Amino acid sequence: MLSGILISAFILFLSVFPDYYKDSTPPKLWDRGIIHYEYAKGITPYCREKIRYSMAQWSEATDDTVIFLPKVNWKPHITFVPGNGYSAYLGMPYWNSRVKIDKEVCGIRGIKHELGHVIGLIHEHERPDRDQYIDIKWENIREGKFHNFYGHTAEGYPILGPYDYFSIMHYSSRAFTKNGHLTITSKEAIYYSFYHKDFYIRNNFHISELDVEKVKALYSSRFANFFE
Numbered sequence: 326m327l328s329g330i331l332i333s334a335f336i337l338f339l340s341v342f343p344d345y346y347k348d349s350t351p352p353k354l355w356d357r358g359i360i361h362y363e364y365a366k367g368i369t370p371y372c373r374e375k376i377r378y379s380m381a382q383w384s385e386a387t388d389d390t391v392i393f394l395p396k397v398n399w400k401p402h403i404t405f406v407p408g409n410g411y412s413a414y415l416g417m418p419y420w421n422s423r424v425k426i427d428k429e430v431c432g433i434r435g436i437k438h439e440l441g442h443v444i445g446l447i448h449e450h451e452r453p454d455r456d457q458y459i460d461i462k463w464e465n466i467r468e469g470k471f472h473n474f475y476g477h478t479a480e481g482y483p484i485l486g487p488y489d490y491f492s493i494m495h496y497s498s499r500a501f502t503k504n505g506h507l508t509i510t511s512k513e514a515i516y517y518s519f520y521h522k523d524f525y526i527r528n529n530f531h532i533s534e535l536d537v538e539k540v541k542a543l544y545s546s547r548f549a550n551f552f553e
Contacts, residue, residue: 350481352416354445358391358544361402365423368405372431376405379436383444386532387540391444403443413439415447434493434530441494441536445543449488449495450509453479458488459526460510470501474508485542489535490515490526497528 362380364373380393396402401417407428414422424439450459453476461474473496489495490511498507511524 352445353418354543355391355401355417358389360391360393360417360443361396361400362393362424363396363402363404365404365406367407367428368426369431372407372426372428373405375431375433376426376436379433379440382437382532383440383540386537390541390544411435411439413442415442416445434528437493437532441532444540446494446536446539447477447482448473449490449492450474451476452484452488453477453482454484454488458490458512460512462506462508462510465502465504465506465508467501467503473501485539486535489533491529491533492536493529493532494536495526495529498526 364376368376384392401420403413403418403422403424405426406423408425409429410425410427412425414424422443424443426439427435449455450461451474455476463471463474466474490513496509498509498511499505500508502508507523509526511526513524515524515526
């Protein structure tokens with residue numbers, strides 16, 4: 326009887342979250358790690374300065390494994406555009422992709438996070454082995470935001486080193502909460518919330534050492550066949 330209930334519950338879960346694991350394909354990486362960019366109208370000088378600072382942070386941290394250069398007409402490139410919130414295409418586009426930067430905040434953390442996607446990094450909490458390290462609290466996630474928590478398959482993205490709770494690519498435990506409760510909890514003793522009675526993950530504002538190692542691994546010959 327219990328097994329039947331569990332199977333029914335699992336089928337119901339899959340019907341609500343059919344893409345719990347994304348049927349993803351590997352992103353394209355930038356040729357020689359050179360990322361061309363431009364600014365759309367509406368990106369203020371103040372915001373451009375923050376973007377330049379964030380790009381320099383990635384280049385410096387990775388020892389120029391990735392570098393950012395102004396757009397040239399015949400090369401794939403990104404365009405920074407103002408918007409509500411942040412978003413970016415994963416990896417190198419066929420021709421052009423937009424990187425949305427919050428027009429009200431233009432925060433450095435958000436910019437560095439989206440540049441991580443541009444470089445080719447997925448969310449840390451979406452990596453194929455994430456269920457060994459975190460639990461996703463689907464019941465607390467805001468409607469329309471479930472896709473930010475779906476996992477990648479091992480066929481769609483490689484596992485790049487140890488799991489990193491401190492990655493710039495990791496959501497905090499309250500990301501997209503609809504009720505103030507945690508949307509991600511840690512299976513390891515990182516930080517403990519007495520209010521929620523669970524381990525949680527903070528917002529990370531810096532590019533971590535493991536972020537750097539992962540970028541260098543992505544652009545090494547080790548994964549050349551995976552991302553070709």
